[in-house]
Amino acid sequence: MSDRSPTPEEATRSLRELSRWQQHVTGTPPPRWLYLLVVAALPVAGAARDLWPQHSAEHALVAPAVVLAYLYLPRFSRVGSALGYRVMPGRRPPRGSLLGRRYAVLAAALVVYVLGEYLVHQLRPAYPNTIVDGAVALVIAGSAWWTYPSRTAPEPARDDA
Amino acid sequence: MTTPDPTAVPAPQESPGATSLDQALLDPTRFSIVSLLAPARWTEFGFVRDALGMSDSALSKQVTTLGRLGYVDVDKGYVGKRPRTWLWLNDQGRAALRGHVAALEQIAQQAAAQGARYPNPPRE
Numbered sequence: 001m002s003d004r005s006p007t008p009e010e011a012t013r014s015l016r017e018l019s020r021w022q023q024h025v026t027g028t029p030p031p032r033w034l035y036l037l038v039v040a041a042l043p044v045a046g047a048a049r050d051l052w053p054q055h056s057a058e059h060a061l062v063a064p065a066v067v068l069a070y071l072y073l074p075r076f077s078r079v080g081s082a083l084g085y086r087v088m089p090g091r092r093p094p095r096g097s098l099l100g101r102r103y104a105v106l107a108a109a110l111v112v113y114v115l116g117e118y119l120v121h122q123l124r125p126a127y128p129n130t131i132v133d134g135a136v137a138l139v140i141a142g143s144a145w146w147t148y149p150s151r152t153a154p155e156p157a158r159d160d161a
Numbered sequence: 162m163t164t165p166d167p168t169a170v171p172a173p174q175e176s177p178g179a180t181s182l183d184q185a186l187l188d189p190t191r192f193s194i195v196s197l198l199a200p201a202r203w204t205e206f207g208f209v210r211d212a213l214g215m216s217d218s219a220l221s222k223q224v225t226t227l228g229r230l231g232y233v234d235v236d237k238g239y240v241g242k243r244p245r246t247w248l249w250l251n252d253q254g255r256a257a258l259r260g261h262v263a264a265l266e267q268i269a270q271q272a273a274a275q276g277a278r279y280p281n282p283p284r285e
Contacts (some may be wrong), residue, residue, distance in 0.1 A: 005182060011265040014192060018262060023198035024205075024212060024272035047273040085199045086208035088247075091170030157263045 031084030034070070039141045041066040048131030050126075109139045180263040185230055190215070191223055195232065195258050198250035203236065206246035224248060232257055 006014065030082035045062040052059070060149070074080040080088040116135050168266030180202040186192045193213055199206050210220050237248045250258070 004187075005170075006187065006265065007266060008268055011268040011272075014189075015262065015264050015269060017193060018196045021193060021212070022200045025197055025200045075202055078240060078245075080203065080239055081205060081245055081247070086205045088203040089201065110212055 025087055028087050030070075030074070034083055036141070037139045038066055038070045042137040042140075043130055043134035046129035046131075047127065049129040105140065109136050112139050114137050169252075179237045180207065180259050180267060183257045183261040185226070185232075186257065188223075188262045190219075191227060194223055195250055195254060198233065198248055199255065200257055203247040203249050206248060227254065228259075230254075241262070242270060 042064065044061055045066075048059040048062070049056045074083055074085045074088055077088060097098050113132060116132035120132055125131060186195060190213070194209060197209050205275060206217075206220065206224075209215075210217060213220070215223075228235055232250065234249040234251050235244055236249070238245055240249075261263055
């Protein structure tokens with residue numbers, strides 16, 4: 001290895017390479033089955049609250065507990081691998097567009113939740129919690145393709161780029 | 162005249178984190194590996210291997226080099242009955258990458274500034 005400085009072109013290419021690999025990692029989606037399980041947990045928790053209202057306080061804890069487990073358990077290498085993760089989510093949240101997309105999905109889920117609560121309060125349908133939690137789950141599930149668009153490895157930077 | 166040892170471990174920077182090029186990271190493969198490890202906590206060896214299209218042995222050599230420099234921690238274990246290896250870019254490695262990237266940005270910006278001083282002549 002020679003002690004030399006890269007040319008401006010080499011420096012630019014390296015920076016481009018860094019950005020692409022980091023996007024590849026942050027764009028790697030969570031295991032699909034786990035994602036679907038978490039999404040399915042929401043309407044199930046809602047249905048449980050509707051069917052057994054006397055235990056609604058306990059059932060209300062299910063969804064947050066599942067979401068917390070989903071967020072924190074993959075941070076440990078063995079647990080994360082056992083759950084199907086190949087990359088354990090980073091210490092810092094991803095920057096740029098991906099983070100913006102996640103916030104947009106959360107905001108959309110919150111809007112649907114508030115709107116849903118208002119509508120079921122007005123219309124009083126059967127199984128109101130199932131309907132609202134199901135709608136939120138649909139928003140989160142439907143946004144998966146948009147939140148994680150990068151599913152393939154980027155082309156490495158070519159020398160003649 | 163002596164022939165350089167291709168397996169020699171390059172010396173780490175004395176003050177990682179400063180705006181200085183890290184000779185170890187000038188190697189494109191090593192730079193790609195740390196770029197992949199940087200945004201994550203632990204990364205499976207197989208993920209890095211597949212993403213970079215490397216063989217197990219080639220990646221293992223580079224990881225050993227990065228480990229000797231103190232940039233990457235390696236954890237070996239089992240998930241069920243399957244052996245797994247996880248890689249972690251530790252704080253020293255992250256500091257080295259930050260300094261290296263800052264130096265690369267400086268080089269690119271200086272070149273851009275110099276280029277701006279010499280605009281293209283008008284075309285006829």
